[in-house]
Amino acid sequence: MAATYEYRTCPDTGFKIDLNADKLIKWNAVSAVVFLLIGGFFGLLVALTRWPTVHLLDAELFYLALTAHGVDILLVWLIFFEMALLYFCSSVLLQCRLATPKFGWLAYWLMLGGAAMGNVAVLMGESSVMFTSYVPMKASPLFYLGLILFAVGALIVCFVFFGTLVIAKKEKTYEGSVPLVTFGAIVAAIIAVYTIVSGAVILIPTLAWSLGLIPYIDTLLYKVIWWGLGHSSQQINVSAQIACWYAVAAIVFGAKPISEKVCRTAFLMYILFLQLASAHHLLVEPGLTSEFKIFNTSYAFYLAVFGSMMHGLTVPGAMELAQRRKGYTKGLFEWLRKAPWGNPAFSGTFLSIVIFGFLGGITGVVMGTEQLNLIMHNTIYVPGHFHATTAGGTTLAFMALSYWLVPTLWQRELWAPGLAKIQPYLFGIGVTGIALFQMGAGTLGVSRRHWDMTFADATLTYDYPAAAHLMMALNGVFAIIAAIGGGLFCIQMVLTIIGKKKAAPAEAPAAPAAEALTGHGHGAGLAVPGTFVLALIFLTTFVLYYFVNWKYLSEVWILS
Amino acid sequence: MAIFPPSEKVWWNEPVERTEALWIGICLVWAMILFFMMPYWHIVGQQNLSNEAYKIPLADQGAESDPSQRFVGEAYEAKVEAYVAANTIREEGDTGIPVVKATDSGDVYMLGRLWDWYPILELEKGKSYRFHLSSLDWLHGWSLQPTNINIQVHPGYEMIFNVTPTETGEFGVVCNEFCGIGHHNMLGKIYVK
Numbered sequence: 001m002a003a004t005y006e007y008r009t010c011p012d013t014g015f016k017i018d019l020n021a022d023k024l025i026k027w028n029a030v031s032a033v034v035f036l037l038i039g040g041f042f043g044l045l046v047a048l049t050r051w052p053t054v055h056l057l058d059a060e061l062f063y064l065a066l067t068a069h070g071v072d073i074l075l076v077w078l079i080f081f082e083m084a085l086l087y088f089c090s091s092v093l094l095q096c097r098l099a100t101p102k103f104g105w106l107a108y109w110l111m112l113g114g115a116a117m118g119n120v121a122v123l124m125g126e127s128s129v130m131f132t133s134y135v136p137m138k139a140s141p142l143f144y145l146g147l148i149l150f151a152v153g154a155l156i157v158c159f160v161f162f163g164t165l166v167i168a169k170k171e172k173t174y175e176g177s178v179p180l181v182t183f184g185a186i187v188a189a190i191i192a193v194y195t196i197v198s199g200a201v202i203l204i205p206t207l208a209w210s211l212g213l214i215p216y217i218d219t220l221l222y223k224v225i226w227w228g229l230g231h232s233s234q235q236i237n238v239s240a241q242i243a244c245w246y247a248v249a250a251i252v253f254g255a256k257p258i259s260e261k262v263c264r265t266a267f268l269m270y271i272l273f274l275q276l277a278s279a280h281h282l283l284v285e286p287g288l289t290s291e292f293k294i295f296n297t298s299y300a301f302y303l304a305v306f307g308s309m310m311h312g313l314t315v316p317g318a319m320e321l322a323q324r325r326k327g328y329t330k331g332l333f334e335w336l337r338k339a340p341w342g343n344p345a346f347s348g349t350f351l352s353i354v355i356f357g358f359l360g361g362i363t364g365v366v367m368g369t370e371q372l373n374l375i376m377h378n379t380i381y382v383p384g385h386f387h388a389t390t391a392g393g394t395t396l397a398f399m400a401l402s403y404w405l406v407p408t409l410w411q412r413e414l415w416a417p418g419l420a421k422i423q424p425y426l427f428g429i430g431v432t433g434i435a436l437f438q439m440g441a442g443t444l445g446v447s448r449r450h451w452d453m454t455f456a457d458a459t460l461t462y463d464y465p466a467a468a469h470l471m472m473a474l475n476g477v478f479a480i481i482a483a484i485g486g487g488l489f490c491i492q493m494v495l496t497i498i499g500k501k502k503a504a505p506a507e508a509p510a511a512p513a514a515e516a517l518t519g520h521g522h523g524a525g526l527a528v529p530g531t532f533v534l535a536l537i538f539l540t541t542f543v544l545y546y547f548v549n550w551k552y553l554s555e556v557w558i559l560s
Numbered sequence: 561m562a563i564f565p566p567s568e569k570v571w572w573n574e575p576v577e578r579t580e581a582l583w584i585g586i587c588l589v590w591a592m593i594l595f596f597m598m599p600y601w602h603i604v605g606q607q608n609l610s611n612e613a614y615k616i617p618l619a620d621q622g623a624e625s626d627p628s629q630r631f632v633g634e635a636y637e638a639k640v641e642a643y644v645a646a647n648t649i650r651e652e653g654d655t656g657i658p659v660v661k662a663t664d665s666g667d668v669y670m671l672g673r674l675w676d677w678y679p680i681l682e683l684e685k686g687k688s689y690r691f692h693l694s695s696l697d698w699l700h701g702w703s704l705q706p707t708n709i710n711i712q713v714h715p716g717y718e719m720i721f722n723v724t725p726t727e728t729g730e731f732g733v734v735c736n737e738f739c740g741i742g743h744h745n746m747l748g749k750i751y752v753k
Binding site for chain 2: 059060063093130134136137174175176177178179180181218219220246247249250251254255256257258259260261262263264283284285286287288289290294298301302303305306309310313314317318365369370371373374375376377378379443444445447448449450451452453455457458459460461462464465525526527528529531532535539542543546550553554556557558559560
């Protein structure tokens with residue numbers, strides 16, 4: 001028998017929402033947006049400093065801003081938002097009460113306190129050690145402690161999430177299997193546990209070392225374990241972001257996965273193999289063998305990449321199928337042309353898929369190839385890649401979902417629907433430019449995390465090609481566009497939340513269990529030919545770019 | 561819909577659609593090609609990073625002095641100084657930085673420290689060298705420009721790789737791992753005749 005709990009019924013969706021979950025989702029999501037604003041601002045300062053003719057900050061402030069940008073965006077913004085998603089995908093989607101809400105609040109305050117502590121440590125100027133905080137460079141103990149508290153909070157949320165799944169199963173609030181989106185969230189949560197444990201294993205001794213309790217931490221050991229945190233936390237993002245893609249496809253189009261089996265198997269590949277990617281950061285390190293590098297960097301025969309390529313087909317495929325059922329069947333692409341490009345939930349999601357796949361995915365694989373890494377490691381190509389994945393992919397996917405989630409959850413009208421229409425494009429174009437020009441500059445050898453590419457104060461001299469300077473300037477220009485896009489999102493969300501109440505919907509909401517679209521034809525031909533053509537374009541780009549880089553590599557000095 | 565439980569209770573029995581089946585096949589083949597390329601390049605390619613590295617024993621890292629400074633590669637520094645003393649051919653302009661040729665056995669040494677690469681090397685095109693590389697203090701990134709070869713340098717680890725320059729000229733060695741406030745001034749140089 002189901003236990004009683006306080007809930008409200010969402011007037012738009014008919015979902016029963018546990019009041020505790022409701023509040024926790026809202027607080028986590030708002031905190032996320034606040035840190036996106038702070039972290040994004042630091043990012044803009046960084047980009048303007050790396051624009052050679054602008055060169056905004058002095059060196060000390062630059063390294064400080066870069067550290068804050070990395071921590072606030074890569075950890076705080078993304079993980080806070082993911083916590084909101086975990087509550088949503090468990091309690092709301094499964095229509096059940098939230099497990100141990102008090103622990104949810106404990107976790108929230110731990111995370112907020114940790115994030116604040118980390119920021120204070122960085123702003124005091126004693127902890128400009130970058131997001132990665134490689135030993136033996138030492139930050140103030142407050143910095144490590146802040147990160148640890150934040151991570152412990154996130155770990156607690158994962159267990160509240162798992163507890164909620166158990167409650168839903170026990171109280172039979174759903175039939176059969178969990179929804180695909182919840183399945184994706186489960187994958188994200190499992191990876192999160194692994195990630196946070198790796199973080200604890202390395203950050204707790206590092207804290208002890210910064211307090212003088214441990215004399216020495218091996219630098220290679222640190223890097224191997226730290227990237228179990230650093231890279232795996234990006235795998236939480238990937239899983240969460242793909243869950244968002246499926247959610248938006250369902251919400252906007254009423255889309256149903258082409259087949260549950262394929263989507264879920266693709267997610268399973270993530271649990272099995274994604275964590276090996278710690279090795280992506282260790283390909284030009286001394287003391288590790290080629291066998292270790294090859295097996296790990298390929299996520300065991302590229303089976304995790306295989307998983308991502310499946311999602312790349314099945315998400316737009318589900319949209320295409322739904323559109324074709326609505327009658328958009330002309331040619332290969334009528335379904336896409338007639339898609340709601342003015343709806344930011346859709347446009348944001350579609351841009352996220354394209355940017356993540358074409359810019360983030362392909363370059364990630366290229367860069368993570370044992371030998372190819374030699375011509376890219378630690379150049380600004382690396383941030384080019386991960387801006388495409390975390391900003392263009394994850395952040396944009398989260399923004400897109402927010403355009404539906406925030407007005408629905410808060411029951412508010414969007415503050416400025418006109419701005420909402422263009423915001424995903426602004427941010428998407430900005431991030432695309434950032435990614436492309438950083439990668440371009442990186443190909444010309446420009447270093448990442450570097451204050452002065454002219455080496456004005458160095459004893460010796462080295463001049464990067466003029467094209468590299470131009471690309472760093474263009475990176476600055478597109479960072480401004482992305483910052484405007486990101487800023488508009490944050491303002492939109494805040495003003496929507498404190499803004500006008502939504503009018504009650506004209507008609508009673510459809511019962512959520514209604515299955516608008518079921519099955520797909522198994523007649524002759526392909527069910528989603530348009531998506532298949534897009535997938536082939538993607539594959540062609542991938543193959544060409546991959547082998548172009550082998551060509552580049554073959555032209556550098558001989559190494560053995 | 562993906563936000564509701566699947567309509568089929570046992571979704572595993574749903575048939576896989578033809579587009580998906582086709583794409584699965586293509587992706588598996590591509591995944592195998594991606595994997596195959598790395599071992600393949602070890603056999604036919606000429607750009608493979610060596611696996612040769614030595615941990616500099618802790619005892620040689622100043623263990624008796626300040627334990628927090630154990631990572632300082634004093635042993636490696638001594639080795640580089642001996643190499644420089646024996647093989648210096650000239651000084652770089654008025655900077656006082658030695659320009660050093662390879663030993664008779666073809667060994668060259670470089671060290672990274674806050675904030676320079678030391679010493680400057682002079683190599684010959686087409687000749688193969690055993691290149692020794694380590695750091696005296698923090699992590700550094702050895703980035704040969706404009707060739708764009710990038711190798712991570714750890715304190716406490718001496719990495720040795722074989723290198724053959726394929727072009728002549730003056731090459732910069734940038735540091736591309738953040739190493740504190742002087743990071744952007746950390747430059748080195750390699751001449752190839």
